[in-house]
Structure formats: C-alpha cells, structure tokens
Amino acid sequence: MDIAVVGLGYVGTVTGACLADLGHFVVAVDVNPIKVGQVNEGISPVTEDQLDEMVRRCVETGTLSATDDLADAVRRSEVVLVCVGTPSGRTGDVHLDDVRRVMTEIGGTLRDLDGWRLVLITSTVPPGTLVDDIIPELERSSGKRWPEEFGVAFSPEFLREGTAVEDYRQPPKIIVGASDDRSFEVAAAVRASVAGEVVRTSISAAEMVKFTDNAWHALKVAFANEIGRIADVHGVDSLEVMSLFKSDTDLNISTTYLTPGFAFGGSCLPKDLRTLTYRARRRGASVPVLESVLSSNAAHMDLAVNKIKEAGGRTVALLGLAFKNGTDDLRESPALELAEHLIGKGFDLRIHDEHVNLDRLIGANREYVLRVLPHVAELLSPDYGAVLAEADVVVVTQKNPLYADVVASVRPDQTVIDFSGIARPAGGAPNYTGLTW
Ligand SMILES: NC(=O)c1ccc[n+]([C@@H]2O[C@H](COP(=O)([O-])OP(=O)(O)OC[C@H]3O[C@@H](n4cnc5c(N)ncnc54)[C@H](O)[C@@H]3O)[C@@H](O)[C@H]2O)c1
Incomplete structure (x- = not known):
C-alpha cells in the first residue's frame, strides 16, 4: 500500500520504518526539516534498537522517504496514518492542536482529490475526539462526507520506547475502532501486516483503551512501590512479598476483579485495607494510592x-x-x-x-x-x-x-x-x- 505517516517522533519513525520494511511504500511527513533530512539520508531521527539499520535499508530500497509537504504525501497515499504528538497542556488536559492542524490540512487536500482515502489516527486522544472533533473538522475542511467520501479509523499504538521495534512487530494486541466496514477493512489491512489478530471495536472504546492501559500500568507501579514502602517500614523483604503475590495467577495477576460493577465490601477487604494504611501511616510510610481506595x-x-x-x-x-x-x-x-x-x-x-x-x-x-x-x-x-x-x-x-x-x-x-x-x-x-x- 501507499501510506503517508504523519509525525516523525518515536511512534511515527518506528511505524513508518516497520511498514516500509514490510514492503509498503511509506512517505513520512514532519514539520521539522532536520528530521525529514535525516530520514532521507537514511538516518533515524530517534534512537531505538534496530531502527537505524531499518531506516537505512528502507531508504536505500526506496520503500521509505520523508517530506515536509503533507498535501503532496496525502495525494500519493491510500492511507494517511497520523501519529503526531498529543502532549499535556497547562491544565493537565491533552493538547490537540497538532492533531487538529494536521486534520485541517488533510481535509483541505482531500477537497481537490478524487477517490476515497482512509485517515488512520494512532496518536493517543481521549474518547470522543474523533467523533466530536476530528471527523467534523475533516468534513468541514474537505467539503466531503464521512464515511462515503473518506474513511476514518482509530488504532491505538502500544509500543514502548526502548523496545519499540519489537513491540511494533509483536504487539500485545491490535485494536481497530471504526464505525464503517470499509474504514475497518483498510485499517485492518495496514495493521494486519504484523503478528496477531485484529480486534474490531467502536471508535470511542479504541480511544479509551489506550488510556485504560496506561492508567493501569501506572497504578501497578505505584501499588508495587507502596507495598515496597510498607514492607520496608515493617522490616519485610518487599521483593519476596511481591514474588509471592505474583505467583497467584488466579486472583492477583488475572482478569479477576477487573470488571466494572458494584462497590466492594465484606468482612476482609475494607478491614485489612484500614489496618494496612493505619500501620503504614504510624510507621511513617506514605501510601496515598492505598489511602484513597476506600474513598x-x-x-x-x-x-x-x-x-x-x-x-x-x-x-x-x-x-x-x-x-x-x-x-x-x-x-x-x-x-x-x-x-x-x-x-x-x-x-x-x-x-x-x-x-x-x-x-x-x-x-x-x-x-x-x-x-x-x-x-x-x-x-x-x-x-x-x-x-x-x-x-x-x-x-x-x-x-x-x-x-x-x-x-x-x-x-x-x-x-x-x-x-x-x-x-x-x-x-x-x-x-x-x-x-x-
Ligand atoms: N512515545 C511512545 O512510546 C508512545 C507509545 C504509544 C503511543 N504514543 C502516542 O503517539 C503519539 C506520538 O507520540 P511520539 O512520542 O511519537 O511523539 P513525538 O513528540 O516524539 O513526535 C511527534 C512528531 O510530530 C511532529 N509534528 C507535529 N505537528 C506536525 C504537523 N503538523 N505535521 C507533521 N508532523 C508534525 C513533530 O515535529 C514530532 O516529530 C502521541 O499521541 C503519544 O501519546 C506514544
């Protein structure tokens, strides 16, 4: 496929190079001329294991190139994959300006183009962004109707920096959120080139799952560290405790207790949480995550x-x-x-x-x-x-x-x-x- 990858950051460079390595024709787009120049010289703008070699190989074989001309890249592509940054703003809310700017430019280019194209978003955006913001902006700037005249899908990216190329090739899951069949099928064809089954879901569930994953990962680290602090003030080996904890794959490291439902209760959970947090407090261990569970x-x-x-x-x-x-x-x-x-x-x-x-x-x-x-x-x-x-x-x-x-x-x-x-x-x-x- 001819694919434009917009944003040459960690996600875009890895995605572009991996797709090019799989034989797709990728034109990568960035507003930063240094990054564009580096890619065209066969140099990766970000550091990741295997990436330099892959970028060099793909540029040499002609499957990967870069440009700062988004309109030209859109014209040459069947799929426009967007992975520009979505950093935190001052209030803590996400900053969507780069995504919006890219949508306005893609829409303006679609206005004069014949043929249906897919806009595939992989930047992390909060639930509701595609339906409330991105799709209306694409329709407004293109003068075209979604999904008849262009497609939109959302596919969260789960790669981790440091192991990004391996994660891209062996993702923990592949999720495509789309509300029309054509958008889903084209997005799935792009994503299916790596290992694993493509799971179809709604756009908003696909948007939200990435936040859910990241919140869970952060919560796991904070939980383990709080248990470590409690163990420390009791003179207990925290690694041993967590090793025993992790050995239970029925109740602890499992899907158990991870379905939204009613509040918890009973004769043990509230009582033992109160004891644990009281004892931690008395011995000077700060455990704000555990302290907030009952509230x-x-x-x-x-x-x-x-x-x-x-x-x-x-x-x-x-x-x-x-x-x-x-x-x-x-x-x-x-x-x-x-x-x-x-x-x-x-x-x-x-x-x-x-x-x-x-x-x-x-x-x-x-x-x-x-x-x-x-x-x-x-x-x-x-x-x-x-x-x-x-x-x-x-x-x-x-x-x-x-x-x-x-x-x-x-x-x-x-x-x-x-x-x-x-x-x-x-x-x-x-x-x-x-x-x-
Ligand atoms: N970094 C990760 O490990 C990771 C993993 C999964 C998902 N994500 C998400 O993927 C998205 C991208 O993350 P990243 O770390 O690659 O971001 P990044 O900040 O490293 O890169 C973003 C790139 O987009 C470019 N850009 C900005 N505006 C542009 C425009 N108008 N046209 C073209 N290019 C433009 C920037 O110049 C920059 O090179 C974010 O939403 C992030 O939350 C990141």
Whole structure:
C-alpha cells in the first residue's frame, strides 16, 4: 500500500520504518526539516534498537522517504496514518492542536482529490475526539462526507520506547475502532501486516483503551512501590512479598476483579485495607494510592444512591443484600449500606437475598446487620416475585443467576438498575440501566 505517516517522533519513525520494511511504500511527513533530512539520508531521527539499520535499508530500497509537504504525501497515499504528538497542556488536559492542524490540512487536500482515502489516527486522544472533533473538522475542511467520501479509523499504538521495534512487530494486541466496514477493512489491512489478530471495536472504546492501559500500568507501579514502602517500614523483604503475590495467577495477576460493577465490601477487604494504611501511616510510610481506595469505593456508593434517586420511584426492590452472591455474610456489605442510605432518604424498601435467612444468622454477622438495619426483618422477603411486583425501581447488586432475566420479569413501567452486570440484556432495554454502562 501507499501510506503517508504523519509525525516523525518515536511512534511515527518506528511505524513508518516497520511498514516500509514490510514492503509498503511509506512517505513520512514532519514539520521539522532536520528530521525529514535525516530520514532521507537514511538516518533515524530517534534512537531505538534496530531502527537505524531499518531506516537505512528502507531508504536505500526506496520503500521509505520523508517530506515536509503533507498535501503532496496525502495525494500519493491510500492511507494517511497520523501519529503526531498529543502532549499535556497547562491544565493537565491533552493538547490537540497538532492533531487538529494536521486534520485541517488533510481535509483541505482531500477537497481537490478524487477517490476515497482512509485517515488512520494512532496518536493517543481521549474518547470522543474523533467523533466530536476530528471527523467534523475533516468534513468541514474537505467539503466531503464521512464515511462515503473518506474513511476514518482509530488504532491505538502500544509500543514502548526502548523496545519499540519489537513491540511494533509483536504487539500485545491490535485494536481497530471504526464505525464503517470499509474504514475497518483498510485499517485492518495496514495493521494486519504484523503478528496477531485484529480486534474490531467502536471508535470511542479504541480511544479509551489506550488510556485504560496506561492508567493501569501506572497504578501497578505505584501499588508495587507502596507495598515496597510498607514492607520496608515493617522490616519485610518487599521483593519476596511481591514474588509471592505474583505467583497467584488466579486472583492477583488475572482478569479477576477487573470488571466494572458494584462497590466492594465484606468482612476482609475494607478491614485489612484500614489496618494496612493505619500501620503504614504510624510507621511513617506514605501510601496515598492505598489511602484513597476506600474513598473511591464510597464514591461508587454515592453514584449508586444518585442513580436510584434519578430513577424517580419511591418503592425500591433490592436484589441481593450480602456482599456477594452465595454467602450470607452481611458484614460491611455495600448492599446493606445502600439499604441504610435509601431508608434514610425515605425510600420504601423491599429486599430479596436467596442466601440470607435472618433466623440462621449468628454471632458478629447477626449483630452487625441488626446494628446497621434494625428493621431488616420487616424488609427482607424470600418471595422474589412479590418483591419485584411492588417495586417502582429494581436494583440488582449481586451476580446471582436468578436475577439474570429480571428485565423480562418486570413490567415496562418498572426501572431496572443493575450494579452487577448479570441482568444486562443483549442489545439493551429501555427500562434497563447499569451503574456505569
Ligand atoms: N512515545 C511512545 O512510546 C508512545 C507509545 C504509544 C503511543 N504514543 C502516542 O503517539 C503519539 C506520538 O507520540 P511520539 O512520542 O511519537 O511523539 P513525538 O513528540 O516524539 O513526535 C511527534 C512528531 O510530530 C511532529 N509534528 C507535529 N505537528 C506536525 C504537523 N503538523 N505535521 C507533521 N508532523 C508534525 C513533530 O515535529 C514530532 O516529530 C502521541 O499521541 C503519544 O501519546 C506514544
């Protein structure tokens, strides 16, 4: 393919050279004449393992060249791949000026060109940027309609500096966000030249996943360092602790606990977090990430209460009272806390929990529930159908399979708010909403 790669930074130089090395005809574009000159002399403008050699080889064989003339590069290409920088501005928000400027120029060139071309964005941009900003700007400056007269797709780049060429060739995943088939197919053809399956998704999910990855990676480093600081003030070997931690690939290094849903709770997580952060504080270890976990959980509870208030009904059916399905442990259950909030706000509450039988509760568990919700016996019913029938709003807090078909079991005038995800109907339903979806 004839491909224009706009931006000769770390991503653009690696992408351009790798695509040229695979046999595509690449013209790289940059506003910096020094970078353009270097590439045309067979020198990489950035330092990466294997890159100098690759740039030299591709320039010699004629598959890679560089220019500062974006319009000319667009005219000669089927695909315009954009990887200009998106740095942080003063407020912390991303600076999209370079991306916008490039779009205006690409659009101005498309105006006078026959034939459909794909604009493939790989610069990291926040969700909504393509649909709200980039596509309207391309349509305005070109006078053409998307996706009939030009295509747009977003494909995040996951390479890491230092191992960028290897990462480009063996990416951890290949994601293409596109809303029309033609844009997807052409973008996939560009991306499919490296190893791995091309996964199609929406433009906004593709935009967001890159931020999600980077936030997760940063969080992992901060978490490991905080555990290191806590271990240090306790005289414990942090490398040994983290080695044991990482050896658990069921609960720790796994997909477990990584699905948005309801707040966490139960008899262990909040208690042990409080102990850990209290002890760290007392011994002088600063652990701001761990300190903020419980307030993040509380923010989720606030959101849950607000969603129920916004639904507008007075009678609420709460499906699930224990902190998760399959247990009758009510200690620090977020559903119990939610029930307490709702009663405080004057809601009329009915509760169903398949596994909670007050007569069988004993010890600390019984004391806890009676302290938090003294009238729980009057609210709790084993009759699922009756609990549903009386409610204006049905709130699902647990992944109990019994609740999977709740949308089909309620009347259209009843609202289902699902904090667990178990009741999400394929294709959605007008009276169904999740906590964050
Ligand atoms: N660096 C990484 O490891 C990495 C990894 C994945 C994704 N990303 C993302 O990829 C994008 C590019 O990152 P980078 O590190 O390669 O950026 P960079 O700052 O190294 O390079 C950007 C290049 O774009 C050029 N440029 C700016 N305006 C231009 C214009 N109007 N026309 C042509 N060229 C123009 C600049 O001169 C510069 O050479 C960013 O959005 C970044 O967040 C970076």
